[in-house]
Amino acid sequence: MTHSFHPVHSPKLQPELHQPWYKCREYPPSPRLESHVASFWTMDFRPVPDQIGHRVIPDGCVDIVVNLLSPASRKAAYVVGLTTQSEVLQFSEARSLFGIRLYSESARSILKTPLSALKGERIYLEDVLSLKGMYCVEEILAAQTIPDILAVAEQHLDRILADSDIAISPLVYQSMQIIYDRKGNLSVTNLANQVHCSERHLRRVFDQEFGLSPKEMLGIVRFQSTLQEFHQGRYSSLADLALKYGYYDESHFTNTFTQYYGMSLKGLIRKR
Incomplete structure (x- = not known):
């Protein structure tokens, strides 16, 4: 698949x-x-x-x-x-x-x-x-x-x-498929509702399986999905790219980018 x-x-x-x-x-x-x-x-x-x-x-x-x-x-x-x-x-x-x-x-x-x-x-x-x-x-x-x-x-x-006799947790698998399909662009509350469990239980399961919270995994997948689109050049402006992936504004987008990439987006654009 x-x-x-x-x-x-x-x-x-x-x-x-x-x-x-x-x-x-x-x-x-x-x-x-x-x-x-x-x-x-x-x-x-x-x-x-x-x-x-x-x-x-x-x-x-x-x-x-x-x-x-x-x-x-x-x-x-x-x-x-x-x-x-x-x-x-x-x-x-x-x-x-x-x-x-x-x-x-x-x-x-x-x-x-x-x-x-x-x-x-x-x-x-x-x-x-x-x-x-x-x-x-x-x-x-x-x-x-x-x-x-x-x-x-x-x-x-x-x-x-x-x-292997280890089965993938249905809750973990379903949650990650939703996260991938939505490119990380949804809230923890929305995710919990879609997999029909409480946010508290979802956080517990993610912590036990991944050592990450659902919010952290959502942030990483959203960052990577944005990075993929940036790499392929499928955007008209950084503001539109930020808006598409649910960032509050361009400033929020650039700060999050720097956090995950370790380099500012403008610095990366200059190098490209």
Whole structure:
């Protein structure tokens, strides 16, 4: 099933990042994994003087990251939990990374643990998936090409999902589908009414599953939906874009953008 939510990341928005020493690419999953995997990605980084760091922004997803330069599978892969603010990573050594970006509502069926246990943390994959995680990482490190890595990752994900006995919470799944369909542009009260539960219960369920409140998840999806439209240039003015996504005014929009992106919208437009 094709997913309606497709988060955008800084390399697509900042042309100055397209340098020989910094390469990022995204790869779509096969149709059978589209409801679980937002994308596969690679990042190759070589330190140079006065370089720009790698900017990570909130996207409502969880990432499994594999260090392709690791000499051994142990400690070579880790899981990055949900984030609510941007971070700029500075590397002093060369990096070659492969990532699997998982949708939050279905990540538990792969990771076997609620995302609340991973919020803002980086946890070694072997501590989450034990031997299954180790086998996957060993094969990824042994792969010779990106297509080979993608094939290994998809094969292991298929196996994990086939063996999974963890059902996605109907309330969580339904809530996230509404959030995606509305592009985050609705209130917590409206969301609770649509899934036929109290706001208090909805907040409790989101906290237990994601470690985020419904309001925080709505804000991230709305930001990412706005970012997608900004990236594609489908707007007549910033004021119209802000109004379309329910921001009170352009000032509210720009302040929220800076909060999540870590850079002002005007600064990003200048770079573009």
